[in-house]
Amino acid sequence: MRLEPPASLVDWGVLVAVAVLLATGVASLFAATPRLAWIYGVHAVAGIGLPVLLFWKLRRVRGRLRRGNWSAGTVASVSALVLTLAALATGLYWALGSGFSVGPTTGLTVHAVLGLLVVVPLLVHLAVRFRTPRTDVDAARRAAVGYSVVAAVGLAGFDARKRLSAAFGTLGRFTGSKHVGGEGNEFPETSWVADDPDPIDESAWTLTVEGAVERHLTYGYGDVAPDDTDEALLDCTSGWYATREWRGVRTGRLLDDAGVADDAGWVTYESVTGYRWTLPLAEARGALLATHVGGERLTHGHGFPLRLVAPGRRGFQWVKWVRRIEVRTTPDYGQWVAIFTSGFD
């Protein structure tokens, strides 16, 4: 039996698989709770199934590549292929191993960057070569067989990968993040992009609570009573996680002191660097502003004097070096710019 779909439907399958990988890859940056583990599952199945489609495609076009009369379009096509294979290889190696670094960055970050870079040559490739696939009944039947093979390989590979990682003792969280042990402040210090403020002098530091509140408040370090604790798991998109007991003050206490306006719906946590993230009001009320981790005072690298603890959120949302809390009546779209530009000044 012939397993390979018609040429145009192999190509169509590649496009769909890559689109699914990009969408789930980007979504994974926000998926931090087990309820969303399926996003990572779909990503893995598509990533393991894609090589089957690429094999069929390459077997067909390899003659064209050998002839040596490469156009700009060919360069784009080959770049898209090379980046895709590199993204697949780094993703698989990350998942199977205990994690790896490339210079100052983690292998998982390299995987993500390679995956995002695929978009550029892929768009050129599509502009040059896109054809509407042919879809008569016979083509559809053959494609159904071929796509089933791809799905079966993806699912079997997904299962085998889990078993292998478990056997190697390298199985991470469903997010792909690897466990970091240690105690207190002993875990990686991570910046999302460029934040690297000078250490903060606690006697000069203040926390302000403002925005849609009845009273603007200003706290000094000594006014923040660290009476609340939470055990919470910090999971960085660069591929590590650590569970710690955090101690500090629940945001709700500060909000009660300030008196929240009736139409308030969001709370923004802003760092001394301008980095900021926003939580819906109800979630913010329960979120801790930590002064301590694992019984130790936070170190500068982990956000001293005050950092947000946002359970169920990816690490980049756990704002460090918080100095301002703004109660808002509207969502804060500017945060999407701030997290990329803070620290560059």
Ligand SMILES: Nc1nc2c(c(=O)[nH]1)N[C@H]1C(S)=C(S)[C@@H](COP(=O)(O)O)O[C@H]1N2
């Ligand atoms: N102000 C600020 N807060 C930040 C970041 C940052 O770059 N600036 N990085 C975030 C990221 S990407 C992660 S994973 C966590 C890491 O916290 P840690 O450095 O204490 O491990 O902090 C988050 N909080």
Ligand SMILES: [Mo]
């Ligand atoms: Mo992170």
